[in-house]
Amino acid sequence: MVCNPRPSCAHDAVPTWPLTARKNCLHNGLTMLRRLNRSPAFLNDTLQADNHPGRRVRASRADREGGGDSKTGASTITKTKPRTQRPNLYRVLLLNDDYTPMEFVVLVLQDVFNKSREDAMRIMLHVHTKGVGECGIYPYEVAETKVTRVMDTARKNQHPLQCVMEKK
Numbered sequence: 001m002v003c004n005p006r007p008s009c010a011h012d013a014v015p016t017w018p019l020t021a022r023k024n025c026l027h028n029g030l031t032m033l034r035r036l037n038r039s040p041a042f043l044n045d046t047l048q049a050d051n052h053p054g055r056r057v058r059a060s061r062a063d064r065e066g067g068g069d070s071k072t073g074a075s076t077i078t079k080t081k082p083r084t085q086r087p088n089l090y091r092v093l094l095l096n097d098d099y100t101p102m103e104f105v106v107l108v109l110q111d112v113f114n115k116s117r118e119d120a121m122r123i124m125l126h127v128h129t130k131g132v133g134e135c136g137i138y139p140y141e142v143a144e145t146k147v148t149r150v151m152d153t154a155r156k157n158q159h160p161l162q163c164v165m166e167k168k
């Protein structure tokens with residue numbers, strides 16, 4: 001069926017979705033394309049899909065990405081969140097005890113936390129006098145690995161040295 005030109009065409013009402021009802025109505029199809037701001041190729045795709053049930057028409061980029069309204073053709077400007085996020089940081093702390101040898105603590109600080117001999121000595125003495133001291137600040141997994149390494153080394157050497165992490 002080819003419908004009459006305006007204004008008598010009953011199909012000239014507000015377009016509805018999907019386009020399937022208009023596959024034989026050239027006039028209304030073109031009117032609709034104009035309103036939707038689509039090219040005739042779009043109608044062609046749609047008609048082919050109607051003739052092949054189950055075949056899907058590919059949505060436009062704007063429609064797929066949620067930036068447009070496929071009924072009105074209006075596009076929306078959406079504010080996108082920046083994709084990079086800073087990792088949560090954790091402080092790794094050494095706790096004092098009365099039994100772990102000072103030299104062992106210094107070696108742990110050099111080996112696990114890559115401190116110079118001087119920095120390791122300074123941190124060890126700080127922990128020794130204050131009870132607790134910071135060895136470094138790292139993202140979660142790194143901090144966790146360091147704590148595990150310290151605790152494993154201490155246990156293997158039968159020292160009661162304690163190492164913990166806390167969210168910054």
Ligand code: TYC
Pocket residue numbers: 094095096097098099100101102105124125127128161162
């Ligand atoms: N207090 C310990 C001692 O006198 C030394 C020590 C320092 C132990 C720091 C643990 O985290 C520590 N032998």
